[in-house]
Amino acid sequence: MNLPSFLWLWKMAAWSMGFSLLAYFILGGTGLWMWNRRAVRSPRPQWLRPFHYITGIVLxxxxxxxxxxxLVGTVGYYGNLGHSPHLAAGLVVVGLVLISAGSATQIGSWKWARSLHVGTNSLLFLGFVWVLFTGWDVVQKYLPD
Ligand code: HEM
Ligand code: HEM
Structure with missing residues (x-):
């Protein structure tokens, strides 16, 4: 495959990343809201938890x-993986998101689940910054001069 045919794929990556960040901030906002309602022992709106959950599934x-x-873009272009720190960054982000989602399903039944959920999500912010900068870096070589 030649270079320009790949550009649409990296544009799709950039858009999906934008929506991921949007989802992340919505989750952060609604998560802190739930936390605050619990801390002051007052009821939360009924839609809040399902909304947080569905946004989480979207993420x-x-x-x-x-x-x-x-993976598809890199294998399609090089035939193999591991061309930059972006691979590690990508795997870390996917791992953290899956741990976060997994722990979320245990909140209420396992006492450390909430701490794990909130902890992985704080780290996830750094992960996003890392994957974004390394992704931005590697995308440069696919851009037309
Ligand atoms: C990965 C997908 C996610 C899913 C499926 C999910 C789901 C959940 C669930 C089920 C709860 C428990 C609500 C309850 O106490 O009844 C929760 C709590 C919370 N979530 Fe998420 N979440 C996700 C991602 C995130 C992200 C990315 C953040 C932060 C940026 C976040 C922040 C929080 C916070 C702060 C709480 C604590 C609420 C409390 O203490 O009551 N969540 N989440
Ligand atoms: C959660 C977000 C992301 C994940 C999980 C992810 C994951 C990956 C993975 C696993 C690879 C293979 C890397 C290798 O084997 O060397 C890759 C390659 C690539 N990604 Fe991402 N990525 C993400 C975000 C982005 C963003 C925001 C961009 C920029 C728009 C981007 C652009 C690229 C490019 C250009 C490559 C080709 C790598 C190269 O030519 O060395 N990615 N991505």
Missing amino acids: VLLVLLLLGIG
């Missing part, structure tokens, strides 16, 4: 889509 799907784009 999981977006990140898996990005992983797919990255």
Whole structure:
């Protein structure tokens, strides 16, 4: 495959990343809101938890889509993987998102689940910054001069 035919794939990556960040901040906002309601022992709106959960599922799907784009694009171009720190960054982000989602399903039944959920999500912010900068870096070589 020649270079320009790949550009649409990396544009899709950039868009999905934008939506992932949007989902992340919505999750952060609604998560802190739930936390605050619990801390002051007052009821939360009924839609809050399902909304947080569904946005979380959207984030999981977006990140898996990005992983797919990255793997397919890189293998399609080079025939193998591991051309930059972006690979490690991508795997770390996918791992953290899956741990976060997995721990979320245990909140209420396992006492460390909430701490694990909040902890992985704080690290996830750094992961996103890392994957974004390394992704931005590698995308440069696919751009037309
Ligand atoms: C990966 C997908 C995600 C899923 C499926 C998910 C789901 C959940 C669930 C089920 C709860 C428990 C709500 C309850 O106490 O009833 C929760 C709590 C929370 N989530 Fe998420 N979440 C996700 C991602 C995130 C992200 C990315 C953040 C932060 C940026 C976040 C921040 C929080 C916070 C702060 C709480 C604590 C609420 C409390 O203490 O009551 N979540 N989440
Ligand atoms: C959660 C977000 C992301 C994940 C999980 C992810 C995952 C991956 C993975 C696993 C690879 C294969 C890397 C290798 O084997 O060397 C890859 C490659 C790539 N990704 Fe991402 N990626 C993400 C975000 C981005 C973003 C935001 C961009 C920029 C728009 C981007 C652009 C690229 C490019 C250009 C490659 C080809 C690597 C190369 O030519 O060395 N990715 N991605």
